[in-house]
Amino acid sequence: MLSKNQIKLIKSLSQKKGRQQNGLFIVEGIKGVSEFLKSDYNLKHLYTTESIFDASIDLTSEISEVELKKYQHLKTRIQL
Known part of the structure; x- marks a missing residue:
């Protein structure tokens, strides 16, 4: 289970301003990770x-899987 602070951080990283402020970015997908x-x-x-x-x-x-779908940033998703 994600904490409220983790959720807030993940959501902020979907915008350029959030990535720049935190110095972080998100990588999604098996190949990307x-x-x-x-x-x-x-x-x-x-x-x-x-x-x-x-x-x-x-x-x-x-x-x-439910939490992942809620907070993922990619719009298309490939099922394996």
Whole structure:
């Protein structure tokens, strides 16, 4: 379950102003997250519906599919 502060932060990152103020951005999708984890960027937090990424990442929280759909920024979604 996401806290109110986490929800507020995630929603703010959907706008350019929020990304600039927080110095953060959101990466969505399996391929995008995989590429991000290989990059030199620092991970603030990873929200996932399944443990498909490296379990050693201690900044990971599993959330429900319903929560994910509520807060995702991508308009189109591909079901696997």
